Amino acid sequence: MNILGLSCYYHDSAACIICDGVLVAAAQEERFNRIKNSSDFPINAINFCVQQAGISFDQIDYVAFYEKPFLKFSRVILDIVSKFPFSYGSFIRNTPQWLQDRLILPGVLKREFAYKGDVLFIPHHHAHAASTFFVSPFDEAAILINDGVGEYSTSSIGFGSGKNIDLQKQINYPDSLGLLYSAITTFLGFNANSGEGTTMALASFGQVNYLEQFKKIINIAPDGSYTLNQKYFSLNKRKRMYSKDLITLLGAPRKFDTDYDQRHKDIAATLQFVIEDCLIKQSKYAYNTFGSENLCLAGGVFLNCVANQKILEQTKFKKIFIQPGAGDAGASIGAAFFTYNSILGNERKFVMNHAYFGPESTDKEIEIALNAKSLKFNKYEEQTLLEIVTERIIAKKTVGWFQGRLEFGPRALGNRSILASAQDSVMTEILNSRIKHREWFRPFAPIVKKEKANDYFKMLADSPFMLLAPKVIEKMKTIIPAVTHIDGTARTQTVDKETNPLLWKLLDVHEKKTGISVIINTSFNLKAEPIVCKPAEAIIDYLNSEMDCLALGNYFIEKHDEI
Amino acid sequence: MPESEPDIFLNKEGICNICLTYEHEKQDDNKEKLLESDLLKILDKYKGKKKYDCMVMCSGGKDSTSALYFMKTRYNLNILAFMFDHGFETKEAIDNVRNAVDILDVDFILYKSSFMKPMFSKILQTDSKATLCHICSIWYMDLAYDVAARYDIPLIVAGWTKGQSQTKKANTQSNKNHYTEFLLMSEATECFLNNQLKDMPQYKRFPKSMEEVLKRAKKRHKSLVISPHWFLPYGPEEYVKIIKQELGWKAPALSYPKGSTNCLLNFISVYNSIKHFGYTHYHVEASKLIRKGVISREEAIEQLKQNFDFETLNKVASKMNISFDDSL
Ligand SMILES: [Fe+2]
Numbered sequence: 001m002n003i004l005g006l007s008c009y010y011h012d013s014a015a016c017i018i019c020d021g022v023l024v025a026a027a028q029e030e031r032f033n034r035i036k037n038s039s040d041f042p043i044n045a046i047n048f049c050v051q052q053a054g055i056s057f058d059q060i061d062y063v064a065f066y067e068k069p070f071l072k073f074s075r076v077i078l079d080i081v082s083k084f085p086f087s088y089g090s091f092i093r094n095t096p097q098w099l100q101d102r103l104i105l106p107g108v109l110k111r112e113f114a115y116k117g118d119v120l121f122i123p124h125h126h127a128h129a130a131s132t133f134f135v136s137p138f139d140e141a142a143i144l145i146n147d148g149v150g151e152y153s154t155s156s157i158g159f160g161s162g163k164n165i166d167l168q169k170q171i172n173y174p175d176s177l178g179l180l181y182s183a184i185t186t187f188l189g190f191n192a193n194s195g196e197g198t199t200m201a202l203a204s205f206g207q208v209n210y211l212e213q214f215k216k217i218i219n220i221a222p223d224g225s226y227t228l229n230q231k232y233f234s235l236n237k238r239k240r241m242y243s244k245d246l247i248t249l250l251g252a253p254r255k256f257d258t259d260y261d262q263r264h265k266d267i268a269a270t271l272q273f274v275i276e277d278c279l280i281k282q283s284k285y286a287y288n289t290f291g292s293e294n295l296c297l298a299g300g301v302f303l304n305c306v307a308n309q310k311i312l313e314q315t316k317f318k319k320i321f322i323q324p325g326a327g328d329a330g331a332s333i334g335a336a337f338f339t340y341n342s343i344l345g346n347e348r349k350f351v352m353n354h355a356y357f358g359p360e361s362t363d364k365e366i367e368i369a370l371n372a373k374s375l376k377f378n379k380y381e382e383q384t385l386l387e388i389v390t391e392r393i394i395a396k397k398t399v400g401w402f403q404g405r406l407e408f409g410p411r412a413l414g415n416r417s418i419l420a421s422a423q424d425s426v427m428t429e430i431l432n433s434r435i436k437h438r439e440w441f442r443p444f445a446p447i448v449k450k451e452k453a454n455d456y457f458k459m460l461a462d463s464p465f466m467l468l469a470p471k472v473i474e475k476m477k478t479i480i481p482a483v484t485h486i487d488g489t490a491r492t493q494t495v496d497k498e499t500n501p502l503l504w505k506l507l508d509v510h511e512k513k514t515g516i517s518v519i520i521n522t523s524f525n526l527k528a529e530p531i532v533c534k535p536a537e538a539i540i541d542y543l544n545s546e547m548d549c550l551a552l553g554n555y556f557i558e559k560h561d562e563i
Numbered sequence: 564m565p566e567s568e569p570d571i572f573l574n575k576e577g578i579c580n581i582c583l584t585y586e587h588e589k590q591d592d593n594k595e596k597l598l599e600s601d602l603l604k605i606l607d608k609y610k611g612k613k614k615y616d617c618m619v620m621c622s623g624g625k626d627s628t629s630a631l632y633f634m635k636t637r638y639n640l641n642i643l644a645f646m647f648d649h650g651f652e653t654k655e656a657i658d659n660v661r662n663a664v665d666i667l668d669v670d671f672i673l674y675k676s677s678f679m680k681p682m683f684s685k686i687l688q689t690d691s692k693a694t695l696c697h698i699c700s701i702w703y704m705d706l707a708y709d710v711a712a713r714y715d716i717p718l719i720v721a722g723w724t725k726g727q728s729q730t731k732k733a734n735t736q737s738n739k740n741h742y743t744e745f746l747l748m749s750e751a752t753e754c755f756l757n758n759q760l761k762d763m764p765q766y767k768r769f770p771k772s773m774e775e776v777l778k779r780a781k782k783r784h785k786s787l788v789i790s791p792h793w794f795l796p797y798g799p800e801e802y803v804k805i806i807k808q809e810l811g812w813k814a815p816a817l818s819y820p821k822g823s824t825n826c827l828l829n830f831i832s833v834y835n836s837i838k839h840f841g842y843t844h845y846h847v848e849a850s851k852l853i854r855k856g857v858i859s860r861e862e863a864i865e866q867l868k869q870n871f872d873f874e875t876l877n878k879v880a881s882k883m884n885i886s887f888d889d890s891l
Pocket residue numbers: 124128147148151299300327328331
């Protein structure tokens with residue numbers, strides 16, 4: 001049983017394939033077509049997934065697509081419920097129209113890869129919910145979904161148990177935390193859908209001084225439900241998402257590429273506070289309603305690792321699972337699993353304990369890519385490579401680290417990463433000025449051996465997908481200054497020996513040499529580019545930046561200091 | 564590639580002109596990278612419309628045998644397998660094809676003919692620079708279009724790998740441009756076909772160039788020529804393993820380039836090309852593959868090492884009552 005899950009046409013197109021209930025491949029289209037946040041039909045990702053799964057296209061049993069109501073696919077309505085003599089969850093019985101076929105997508109699938117089989121449309125938030133709960137290690141959990149701009153459902157609270165997902169409370173567009181966050185992000189002069197992380201980082205530099213103003217924008221009830229005052233928003237203009245009223249309320253917006261006033265920082269801080277407040281209230285409501293100690297999160301809002309940490313700190317939830325592709329890319333995985341577990345009623349047998357589901361490169365491909373640029377390289381045994389890379393990191397060099405399978409989701413999790421020492425704050429400047437060219441205030445994230453994480457950070461849960469921002473333990477702040485953000489937290493990724501043995505070994509070698517099990521990990525890309533996918537792209541970035549060395553598999557190249 | 568040859572020169576970075584010609588093509592190559600789904604689109608257009616969906620041109624080599632395998636097992640097409648033998652195919656090659664068509668249960672035509680022998684002898688006797696392989700490919704493409712027309716087959720499937728597709732758009736219907744580096748070779752071939760065959764009436768209708776083959780084909784019956792290798796990401800390591808396992812395919816004892824063509828005539832063609840031009844069309848293809856990042860320089864050099872001797876050449880040549888001396 002092979003199910004192809006798709007996400008596309010909005011932003012962050014992606015494809016995945018699950019074979020007999022196990023995720024075998026998943027990737028975002030942007031990594032192949034090299035268009036950041038590409039919303040194109042993910043034809044490259046689909047080709048990769050099918051070939052990675054070792055099947056042919058005609059062995060795809062179902063294509064599962066997450067529904068985007070505003071796309072207005074619906075012209076011909078075919079009730080194909082009769083095709084599925086299976087038991088549905090309670091939700092399905094209540095709203096059978098979700099299975100309505102849409103005219104356009106099947107046509108696209110036929111045109112793009114001659115697919116003539118069944119296409120299932122999964123309600124958007126059910127896809128998000130399945131993307132987190134069905135691949136979580138929990139038998140039952142509270143589920144919280146909050147996502148972006150222009151969604152139909154924007155917040156959902158529900159409960160997952162076994163093969164069932166029951167979303168009980170939903171808030172609909174235009175009330176949306178994602179909309180609020182993105183609108184203020186554009187107000188602060190960053191791009192919607194990609195600049196939210198920048199807003200989050202800026203927030204740490206401000207004071208929550210704009211609460212009175214924000215109370216006019218958003219009204220949050222004790223149960224975490226909310227309404228936005230629409231007069232402050234205007235979605236009609238493409239990049240600007242706020243109205244004149246918001247300018248009257250908060251003052252002039254920051255122009256792109258200008259300096260940051262304290263006012264901008266305070267607005268970001270207040271926004272972050274308000275979002276956290278709302279999410280914590282929703283979480284508390286979910287905890288009280290469902291009584292589970294497990295929490296599953298998905299939707300673009302939960303890429304906010306600072307807010308995720310606050311939820312963990314300020315509610316009674318003991319365990320948390322966040323889909324690494326929390327945004328719409330991950331909804332492709334959810335659509336596939338919702339089909340497999342909920343619609344087809346199969347038992348769950350997969351836990352997404354890592355995100356390495358993309359393509360990988362063979363030695364031959366790496367060698368050819370190096371030769372194509374006439375680069376001199378060395379090939380080392382694994383242990384030697386780890387020793388050399390560690391030595392370079394200690395010597396304050398920046399190391400491109402291209403290993404194994406590409407990560408799914410927006411974060412580089414140590415397979416397409418740039419590594420550097422966390423022990424000297426000068427490294428943030430070096431990374432920024434020589435390679436990344438990001439806003440000066442954005443922090444760099446640490447990787448840490450999972451079992452040593454508590455020595456450095458006040459972890460309340462593992463953070464395999466870099467979606468939590470625990471406080472750095474006081475005495476460690478000066479030991480690993482390069483990853484300690486101004487608010488005293490770090491966007492931590494815990495590295496598991498089982499799921500990324502090579503990266504774990506690198507941390508181990510580093511620990512043996514320095515006593516510290518923490519290294520900076522930042523995504524392997526240059527400004528405004530998607531994360532690299534193939535060796536050739538990594539080599540181009542290496543050559544086009546001042547990156548000092550590059551480890552591609554066991555191959556190693558470095559630039560020598562010129563006199 | 565060596566700089567001692569008149570048509571090839573190296574630039575400062577040590578990249579020869581053939582590779583440089585390829586550079587600009589690589590630009591749009593990335594944009595127009597062919598995916599398997601592109602092949603599916605094409606197949607969907609033709610599948611199930613006629614008695615045969617496609618004709619697979621088989622040589623018994625790894626590329627065409629795997630093409631046959633993919634077309635049957637991966638794409639479930641109704642296939643007519645077609646093999647021609649101009650008298651210089653080896654028994655092992657023919658056995659490879661027979662095995663494959665038996666196991667895959669596809670219809671099969673083996674066309675054996677000595678029609679080409681007098682022309683081949685003529686080239687060797689007149690010491691013409693015409694490349695045997697070019698002449699041969701003109702003959703067999705014409706033949707292939709003929710058979711496709713006879714059986715009303717919309718698709719011709721060849722086992723060409725990525726470097727061997729002389730066309731950008733993955734079909735030969737729009738093929739007009741020759742690569743400059745092929746120019747000298749194809750000029751010699753055309754010159755031979757135009758001038759040297761006057762006393763051989765049996766070749767009166769023989770096409771004078773590949774362009775002519777395509778032009779004629781277009782008038783007669785529209786068949787699209789494709790190769791699954793343009794669309795699939797699998798390299799020879801993978802598909803050789805599959806056809807060995809599934810089809811009992813055996814690698815030829817001797818082939819040139821290494822692990823590739825084992826047509827006996829090919830050895831003479833290679834010998835002559837090197838004599839006349841200093842390189843062969845295989846060198847040109849290999850250069851492209853290197854720049855494209857499909858194979859490494861070392862692999863290419865290894866593959867292109869001359870691995871046959873005069874004994875082999877003379878054994879083949881004796882079939883045409885010619886002998887080679889080793890004075891060159
Ligand atoms: Fe979403």
